[in-house]
Amino acid sequence: MTLEEAQKEVDRWIKTYGVRYFSELTNMAVLTEEVGELARIMARKYGDQSFKEGEKCNLADEMADVLWVLLCLANQTGVDLTEAFHRNLEKKTNRDKDRHKNNPKL
Template structure:
């Protein structure tokens, strides 16, 4: 699935089940919240924090939630995520194609 198709699926879902999009500002706050939830999972799974009693860790769910809200924001602001991602990939390839290969910190 291309991101453009995912954007249509989310848009269709919003109009069928969600009544309307939350405001862009609300979705930005939700995105921040979801990133924080992923950070909590990563801190407990790969960092020094321990898991609290009764707490479940689900990085997959948190990443999907982040993607969902990001797609909502893209739809609301007219961003074609497929085109934007391809542009970003080209930029990074041009800028960094040798940079990481010769980084002694990565050896």
Template sequence: MTFEEAQKAVDDWIKTIGVKYFSELTNLAILMEEVGEFSRIVARKYGDQSFKKGEDPEALPKEFGDILFVLICLANQMGISMEDALRSTLEKNTNRDKDRHKNNPKLQDP
């Protein structure tokens, strides 16, 4: 699925099942909530915390999908092409960092 197809699929879902978009501010709050849920699982799976009873250690893909869904909602509401946004960021990062990471001694293999 392309970004364009994903944005259309989410828009179609919102208009048929979701009734209408939540406000941008509400979607931002939902995004922060979803990122928090993702972070909690990462902290338990890869960090020092342990899972609580009833928490699903395999829920990362679900939480990742939730984050992506809300990001797509926000992009749609704000008239942002996710493909164009990513392309622009890749170009910016390439121009800014083309030598930076190669020359970072912290990133060199011993």
């Protein structure tokens, strides 16, 4: 599935099952919440924290939650994520094409 297809699929789902999009500000808060849930799993799985009894470790689902809300925000604000990603990749390539290769820390 492409980013464009994902944006369209989220829009169809919202219009079919979700009644309407939450406001942009609410979705920004939800995105922050979802990133926090992803961070919690990362800290427990790859960091120094341990899982609490009964706590789930579903990294893929948490990443998908983050993507879902990001797709919602893109739809709401008229952002074409495919185009934005291509521009961002070009920006990073132009800026960093030699930077990491020349970093003695890496």
